[in-house]
Amino acid sequence: MLNITLPDGNKLNFKQKVTGIQIAEKISKSLLKEALVMSVNGNLKDLTYEIEKDSSVKIFTSKDNEGLETIRHDTAHILAMAVQELFPGTQVTIGPTIENGFYYDFSRKEPFTESDLIKIEKKMAEIVDRDEPTTREVWDREKAISHFKKIGEKYKSEIIKDIPKGEEVSIYFHGKWHDLCRGPHLTSTGKIGKNFKLTKVAGAYWRGNSNNEMLQRIYGTSWPSKKELDQHLKRIEEAEKRDHRKLGKEMDLFHFREESPGAVFWHEKGWNLFQKLISYMRNRQDEAGYKEINTPEILDKSLWEKSGHWEKFGVNMYTSETPDEKVFAIKPMNCPGCVQVFNQGLKSYRDLPLKMSEFGKVHRYEPSGALHGLLRVRAFTQDDAHIFCTEDQITQECVSVTNLILDIYKDLGFENIILKYSDRPDQRVGEDHIWDKAESALLEAIRSTKLEYSINKGEGAFYGPKIEYVLKDAIGRDWQCGTLQVDLNLPQRLGASYVEKDGSKKVPVMLHRALFGSLERFIGILIEHYSGKLPFWISPLQTIVIPVSNDFDGYAKEVYNKIKKTGITCEVDLKNHNLNYKIREHSLLKIPILLICGKKEVDSNTVTIRRLDSNKQENMDLDKFLEKFSALSKVPSK
RNA sequence: GCCCUUGUAGCUCAGCUGGUAGAGCAAUUGAUUUGUAAUCAAUAGGUCCGCGGUUCGAAUCCGUGCGGGGGCACCA
Structure with missing residues (x-):
């Protein structure tokens, strides 16, 4: 007798060993049809796996993550199968599932082209139609290694060598084709569908190592139904529509050009947005007790040697040589400059905590392949600040930085924040009792938010632990923006000190923090989050006055002039186009407010408001509009 | 940096196997005077990314450089 316990607690009895298929069959016909894989005492197994002892079993369908992943994993196998049928001599390596799909890495001299993908897809469909049964064999390790070597699959034999000693070496067959794989898999190639x-x-x-050979990776996606596949493709399309590079061009915010790869040419509107963010941030930091400073972009190489940047990050630094052959470095970070401001003049414990902010433009020579619109650039502006404090002040300062960051994100429409905490790495500077203090300060700051957080053990910087603030955008993507790092190293290296109560000199603790991180990058994220439809207060061009016809140009100009005086950004569109045309044009450019002026408005000294994405019309006294909207256009402050 | 891919008018793109460029939108001009997402017509607009090569002839083929895109690696 064999007892199988199901997830709902029910037990099934079998006379002898039993497979998942038989269990599913006994539960229901429909489950038999939909069953994909199962777990036996928590371990995922093929449905054909024979259970010999009493076990608890759960059967998964495509509605379960386990089922979906198995479909994708099988699709990856069938991809490899199709590739080897079409392109003999191609070596297979690994083919895992990833978010929304899978990939398979191949080794082959000739590159795969886009048209090959279509051929491969066809071949895959063929294999699905052949509905070849999947079987599993366990091989002796040495046999497996020599087998894969013999058939020219050197990567597979390498993988086997790395399988931990106690583990089985399992080979999966789909018909004649076979692959080393941990499994589990569906019962036949027909099961994955098309x-x-x-x-x-x-x-x-x-193996993800840039010293190794480069393989060719084919990415794919696979779903239980056509509907889900189409939905997924649609989601990708929607994400492409909000791409900040596309919107930035359309909305005339910025552009890039060959003369300076990875550096932004800001246009009037983009720069307006940039400045609005800065002015917002200035307000908030001013309220929070920060003092804004500014330090040179170019500093003598010797400072970077002293700070340690030259040694550690020199490969990413731009340098500049003067006619008299002095070497200067263009700053990749603001901290050394800020410490020098601290160092100027004598500081007392009474000055601490001293919070110095800087909108510092930094340059980093990023690898060319890393560049990506505004999101990864070589020249960017950090909303940086350095807080010099005593060891006892660390906690309080970390809490207040965290509160400020969360508050600012909220103002900009991000409510869904995750925190990542990284503690001491093996290689580090500073005494352990200060690390203890720094780490508990950061943890306390995190706990005070009651937000979800993850711990990255040993991932902190060599000079101190850190928090990273990750926000989720409108379509669920994570963006790491803010950061707070405790620095137990740099103040000492650059000789910073303050006078203690007892008259002795002491090295301050320094906190590095950035709220948005990079203004450029944050603007990219903002554009994508809002699909370009920025909130009124931050929108670079807030209103356009549109006369219904040329007859009302005079009134439209009058309205425009009055609006301009309030500080609302405004244009008047006197072009010879009809109203529909203008509404369409400016709606596509995501202008939040259009003001229509015709006979009715002239007669009553009003404007008609048309908000983006709404065809409701709201008529309002001009004076009332000016009052109401100039208040709305102000950057928020506490 | 590495692999693949790509670079044609301000923008989006067409231009098959080599015979010195084309559309739509935008712009300009004119007509129209419009009440909530594209009025009509005419005109103008191009070192086909740079450099080199093959060829009688190159946007097209080859090499190389630079830039863009998708990944990988990188991201203090």
Whole structure:
């Protein structure tokens, strides 16, 4: 007798060993049809796995994550199968599932092209139609290694060597084709269905190491139904529509050009947005007791040597040589400059905590392949600040930085924040009792928020632990923006000190913090979060006055002039186009408020408001509009 | 940096196997005077990314450089 316990607590009895298929069959016909894989005492197994002892079993369908992942994993196998049928001599390596899909890495001299993908997809469909049964065999390790070597699959034999000693070496067969794999898999190639699509080819290093050979990676996605596949493709399309590079061009915010890859040419409107963010931040930091400073962009190499940047990050630094052959470095970070401001003049414990903020433009020579619109650039402006404090003040300062960050994110429409905490790495500077203090200060700051947080053990900087503030955007993507780091190293290196109560000199603790991180990057995120439809107060061009016809140009100009005086950004559109045309044009450019002026408005000294994405019309006295909207256009402050 | 891919008018793109460029939108001009998402017409607009090569002839083929895109690696 064999007892199988189901997730609902019910037990099934079998006379002898039993497979998942038999269990599913006994539960219901429909489950038999939908069953994909199962777990036996918590371990995922093929449905054909024979259970010999009393066990608890759960059967998964495509509605379960386990089922969906198995579909994707099988699709990856079938991809590899199709590739080897079409392109003999191609070596297979690994093919895991990833978010929304899978990939498979191949080694082959000739590159795969986009048209190959279509061929491969067809072949995959063929394999699905062949509905070849999947079987699993356990091989002797040495046999497996020599087998894969013999058939020219050197990567597979390498993988086997790395399988931990106690583990089985399992080989999966789909018909005649076979692959080393941990499994589990579906019972036959027909089970995956045809709701898959190969999406792209890309290079990828063997084992993720840039010293290794570069393989060819084929990405794909696979779903239980056509509907879900289509929905997924639709989501990708929607995400492309909010791409800040596309919107930035359309909305005339900025552009990039060859002369300075990775550096932004800000246009009038983009710069207006940039300045609004800065002015907002100035208000908030002023209220929070920060003093704004500014330090040179170019500093003598010797400072960077002293700070340690030259040694550690020199490869990413731009340098500049003067006609008299002095070497200066263009700052990749603001901290050394800020410490020098601290160092100027004598500081007392009474001056602490001293919070110095700086909108500092930094340059980092990022690898060319890393550049990506505003999100990864070589020249950017940090909303940086350095807080010099005593050890006892760390906690209080960390809490207040965290509160400020969360508050600012909220003002900008991000309510969903995750925190990441990284503590001491093995290689570090500073005494352990200060690390203790720094770490508990950061943890206390985190706990005070009651937000979700993750701990990255040993991931802190060599000079101190850190918090990273990650926000989720409108379509659920994570963006790491703010950061708070305790620095137990730099003040000492650069000789910072303050006079203690007892007259002795002491090295202050320094906190580095950035709220948005990079203004450029944050603007990119903002654009994507809002699909370009920025909130009124931050929108670079807030209103456009549109006369219904040329007859009302005079009134429209009058309205425009009055609006301009309030500080609302405004244009008047006197072009020879009809009203519909102008509404369409400015709506596409995401102008939040259009003001229509015709006979009715002239007669009553009003304007008609048309808000973006709404065709409701709201008529308002001009004076009332000016009062109401100039208040709304002010940057928020506490 | 590495792999693949790509670079044509202000923008979006067409231009098959080599015969010195084309559309829509935008711009300009004119007509129209419009009440809530594209009025009509005419005109003008191009070192086909740079450099080199093959060829009688190159936007097209080859090499190389630079830039963009998708990944990988990187991200203090």
